[in-house]
Amino acid sequence: MAEKNKYGKIFADGIIFNNPTFMLVLGTCPTLAMTSSAISAFGMGVSVLVILTLSNIVISALRKVIPNAVRIPAYIVVIATLVTVLKLFLDKVIPPLYDMMGTFLPLIVVNCLILGRAEAFASKHGVFESALDGIANGAGFTVALVIMGIIREFLGAGSFFGIEILGGFKIPFFSTPMGAFIVYGLCIAAFVAIIETAQRHSRIKKTRMLDGVTLGDRAETDKEAA
Amino acid sequence: MKAKEFFKSNSFKCILVLLIITLVCGTIIAACAVLFNVSDEERLNRSLTKIYAGEVPAYSDVGVYTKAGEKLEAGSGRNISLFHDKNGFYPEDETELNKDEKERMSAYTAVIQQVIVDERGTCLVKSKGKGCGFSGGSVTVWVQFTLGASAPERIDKVINVGNETDSSQTLIGQFGDDFFAGYCNEGATATVKGGGWFVTDKMSVESDGNIDVVSSGATYTSTAMDVAVNGALYYVREQLPSGRLVYTAEGGKA
Amino acid sequence: MQFLAIMITAAFSGNFVFSQTYGICPFLGVSKQTKSAVGMGAAVTVVMVIATMITYPIYILLRMADVAFLEILVFIFVIAALVQMLEKFIKKFSPPLYNAMGIYLPLITTNCAVLAVCEITSNALATGVWEMAVIGGVSLNFGWSVLYALFGGLGFLMAMVVMSGMREKINHLSLPKAIQGFPITMVTAAFIAMAFYVFTFISFGG
Numbered sequence: 001m002a003e004k005n006k007y008g009k010i011f012a013d014g015i016i017f018n019n020p021t022f023m024l025v026l027g028t029c030p031t032l033a034m035t036s037s038a039i040s041a042f043g044m045g046v047s048v049l050v051i052l053t054l055s056n057i058v059i060s061a062l063r064k065v066i067p068n069a070v071r072i073p074a075y076i077v078v079i080a081t082l083v084t085v086l087k088l089f090l091d092k093v094i095p096p097l098y099d100m101m102g103t104f105l106p107l108i109v110v111n112c113l114i115l116g117r118a119e120a121f122a123s124k125h126g127v128f129e130s131a132l133d134g135i136a137n138g139a140g141f142t143v144a145l146v147i148m149g150i151i152r153e154f155l156g157a158g159s160f161f162g163i164e165i166l167g168g169f170k171i172p173f174f175s176t177p178m179g180a181f182i183v184y185g186l187c188i189a190a191f192v193a194i195i196e197t198a199q200r201h202s203r204i205k206k207t208r209m210l211d212g213v214t215l216g217d218r219a220e221t222d223k224e225a226a
Numbered sequence: 227m228k229a230k231e232f233f234k235s236n237s238f239k240c241i242l243v244l245l246i247i248t249l250v251c252g253t254i255i256a257a258c259a260v261l262f263n264v265s266d267e268e269r270l271n272r273s274l275t276k277i278y279a280g281e282v283p284a285y286s287d288v289g290v291y292t293k294a295g296e297k298l299e300a301g302s303g304r305n306i307s308l309f310h311d312k313n314g315f316y317p318e319d320e321t322e323l324n325k326d327e328k329e330r331m332s333a334y335t336a337v338i339q340q341v342i343v344d345e346r347g348t349c350l351v352k353s354k355g356k357g358c359g360f361s362g363g364s365v366t367v368w369v370q371f372t373l374g375a376s377a378p379e380r381i382d383k384v385i386n387v388g389n390e391t392d393s394s395q396t397l398i399g400q401f402g403d404d405f406f407a408g409y410c411n412e413g414a415t416a417t418v419k420g421g422g423w424f425v426t427d428k429m430s431v432e433s434d435g436n437i438d439v440v441s442s443g444a445t446y447t448s449t450a451m452d453v454a455v456n457g458a459l460y461y462v463r464e465q466l467p468s469g470r471l472v473y474t475a476e477g478g479k480a
Numbered sequence: 481m482q483f484l485a486i487m488i489t490a491a492f493s494g495n496f497v498f499s500q501t502y503g504i505c506p507f508l509g510v511s512k513q514t515k516s517a518v519g520m521g522a523a524v525t526v527v528m529v530i531a532t533m534i535t536y537p538i539y540i541l542l543r544m545a546d547v548a549f550l551e552i553l554v555f556i557f558v559i560a561a562l563v564q565m566l567e568k569f570i571k572k573f574s575p576p577l578y579n580a581m582g583i584y585l586p587l588i589t590t591n592c593a594v595l596a597v598c599e600i601t602s603n604a605l606a607t608g609v610w611e612m613a614v615i616g617g618v619s620l621n622f623g624w625s626v627l628y629a630l631f632g633g634l635g636f637l638m639a640m641v642v643m644s645g646m647r648e649k650i651n652h653l654s655l656p657k658a659i660q661g662f663p664i665t666m667v668t669a670a671f672i673a674m675a676f677y678v679f680t681f682i683s684f685g686g
Contacts (some may be wrong), residue, residue: 025662028504029592045365061246070240076560076589081251085258085592088549092262094270094489110590113503177501185666193658226566226636248557252550329596356614 007132015126020113021069021144022191027113030187032180038161041149042142043097044104049138051086052114054132055079056122063123075118083109110212113141144187152183270340276385277350285344286474291465301355303337304401306457309328310334315423315452317460334449336457341368343473348372351461355454369458373471378462380415384455388476408463409455418459423457424452482618483627489615490628491635492679496593497612498672499680503593508665511583516643519581520588523638525630527566528597529590531559532629536622539602543610555598556589564591599634601625607674642672 020026029050034044058078059066067076087105090098098105108114117137122130153159156174158166173179262392290298298304307318309331316331336475354366384406408414409424417424425473463469496502503524535555542548567585570579588594592632596669599605601620603613612619646668655664 025508025657026505027503028508032501032504066243066247067240069237070244072586072589073560074244076556077244077247077251077553080556081255084549084552085253086256088258088262089551092264103596103599103605106555106604107502107592107595110592110595111553112590115590122652175675176677177498178670178677180501181666181670181673185663185670189658189663189667215348251553253551255553256547261546377563 007129008198010132011127011139014133015140015143016195018137019140019144020137021141021148022070022190023195025188026116027111028140028184030111030113031184032150032177033104034101035145035148035152035183036156036175036182037153037159038146038149040097040100041145043100045138045142045145047086047090047097047101048107048108048111048113048141049135050078051082051108052117052138052141053131053134054082055118056084057127058127058131059118059122060127060130071123072115072119075115079114079118101131113137126218132148144191148180148183148187151187152179156182183216228301245472252473262386273385273387274342274350276372277368277370277383283344283346284473285342285350286366288341288343288470288472290338290341291468291470293464295468303339304461306338306460308334308336308453308456308460310449310453314425315456317456328437334453336460338451338457341461343471343472347473349378349462349471351458352387353454353458353461355450355452355457363452365456367451367454371458371462373466374454374460376467377421378418378459378466379407380418381455384409384451390459405451422455423459482624485618486624486627487631488679490631493675494615494632495635495639495676495679496596496632497532497636497639498669498676500596502596503591505585506584506591507636507640507669508662509587510670511640511643512647514641514644514648516581516584517640519577520584521583521633521640523566523592524588524594524636526593527562527631527635528633529592529626530637531555531562531594531598532601532625533622534558534562535598536602536625539604539667540610549606551602551604554596555604559598560589561595588589593632593636597629601628610661639672643669646672 014020018024021028021031029043030048030226035041055078056076059075061080062074083106086108087098088102088107117133121133125133150160153161154165154173155171156176156179158164158170171179174183271282274285275282289300290302290304292298292304302331309316309318310329311331320449335356337354337356338351339354342350342351342352349371351371353369366387367384369384370389371378372380372382378460386406414424416422462471487682494500497504497507506520506524535558538554538558539548540549542551542554563585565586567578567582570585571582600613601617602625603620606613612621614620615624619622620628643665647665647675650664650668
């Protein structure tokens with residue numbers, strides 16, 4: 001049970017409470033550049049998820065072997081290798097995605113998120129947990145990017161995943177970097193506000209429950225807590 | 227001494243580990259490069275599948291020729307100069323511009339890289355518009371022509387060759403199918419038949435379609451498109467009478 | 481004329497932060513104070529120029545040896561090594577400068593803009609026959625590449641300084657809690673980006 005809770009915590013942290021894009025604001029370059037359409041956002045998100053998970057696994061497996069002084073260069077070499085393999089793979093198997101990503105595919109190497117998780121988590125935990133952490137953070141990143149991609153595509157091109165919805169109405173502003181900044185800022189504000197409100201409510205709820213149990217009666221003592 | 231020795235051995239271990247990791251990674255990459263190698267023919271096939279939207283007919287690569295009729299070697303391209311001012315395009319020899327006028331105008335180059343004729347008689351030209359575009363990059367397109375007896379009749383399709391378009395063309399993604407369709411609709415066909423050239427007047431390809439491109443800042447990428455398409459058009463008009471744009475089964479690939 | 485084209489494209493119409501959205505992480509992270517913004521911008525410019533000078537010929541060699549797939553590994557290795565050496569250099573020759581910006585130096589390695597400049601100038605993304613990249617109507621040979629990197633870096637510096645100036649002013653405002661921090665920073669960046677957007681209407685050879 002404790003194990004399951006621990007894994008659940010890793011996922012909850014990665015996707016919601018420490019969402020790399022909205023809460024920690026890491027890896028922002030692809031967030032601004034690749035979210036002009038939902039499909040490219042999804043493609044970038046999944047690429048980062050794959051690289052992050054694989055790099056976490058490899059680095060976690062090698063964590064006892066790599067001396068502390070050269071750990072950053074070693075991590076970078078591993079990540080660069082994975083990105084190169086991904087680049088070759090995409091060029092052969094999914095060329096449209098490769099074209100869409102353009103310069104930002106090699107830039108996954110210097111994505112602060114991947115190096116950050118390697119340093120903060122994979123170098124200190126076992127392989128399985130690191131893999132889960134990679135998947136969780138990658139999923140959080142993908143979800144955040146797709147949300148932004150949907151918003152920007154909807155407003156900027158009037159479509160949803162390429163399917164025209166608003167019948168030609170669009171505000172091209174949102175397809176530009178300027179629109180990206182604004183959408184990103186507002187998404188952060190909204191996301192943080194929602195999470196904090198939810199956390200506050202769950203804390204209040206817990207306080208009510210505890211009060212009810214300790215006092216042994218179900219009187220409405222929650223008026224002060226609210 | 228003791229501390230120095232210890233330090234020395236630790237740094238040796240560091241370098242060794244780093245070296246081993248790098249070598250292993252390099253080998254993995256090399257293996258994957260061989261595994262995932264994409265040959266030139268495969269790239270060509272990708273473009274062709276996109277153009278024909280399905281089954282690719284038999285075709286032959288007829289090569290690229292100079293105006294005088296010499297065949298250029300594979301890999302090099304034919305440069306076609308185009309002069310441009312706000313009134314339109316003027317290709318290299320078809321213009322009676324004097325030196326002053328030429329200096330006043332902007333000069334672009336279209337590079338004809340590959341010419342393919344398929345068994346149905348349509349001609350595909352791979353053309354690269356240079357010297358313009360957002361940040362001054364280039365755009366590479368395939369243009370598919372239906373050929374008449376002595377002049378091209380219409381343009382059937384224009385596609386962008388993704389990974390050969392300059393990486394600075396960050397807004398190339400804005401060019402959806404509507405933009406390319408602007409080269410193929412009725413107004414465009416009239417331009418092709420009438421001996422005219424395509425001009426993107428900041429907002430639209432000169433035809434019935436109106437594509438609002440300037441608000442996304444991609445005005446100059448659309449000029450590059452025009453250069454590429456006009457270059458291809460010029461080449462076809464020039465070469466068609468020579469009888470070289472003909473499908474031959476020997477030079478062909480099915 | 482070509483000099484002007486490269487200079488304006490690198491710093492203004494193709495500004496790394498506001499037009500091409502590279503280098504956003506340090507842009508957001510270090511632009512709280514003008515002093516650190518200037519330091520970071522200067523360090524990034526230096527690394528960009530030297531990295532371009534090294535990676536441009538290396539990439540040509542890789543292409544000639546048919547091992548172009550090693551490009552990402554080699555580039556990032558060069559950049560990481562450069563940053564390490566720059567750190568030691570600054571530590572040795574100017575300890576106060578090192579104390580001021582020592583913490584930001586390792587971050588330059590993960591600055592997308594540096595790797596992006598190397599990739600763009602060596603035209604590493606183009607498949608098929610290698611040709612020089614064209615920016616602002618100018619083919620990027622070695623000299624123009626270095627110039628592009630220099631002005632790209634200066635454009636980055638300019639972006640950081642402008643941003644830090646605005647952020648220092650914003651600190652004095654009282655904003656609702658949800659908007660404080662990153663949201664208002666992003667919106668500010670959007671407005672600066674809008675100002676820079678005007679530059680995209682300048683054309684060269686276009």
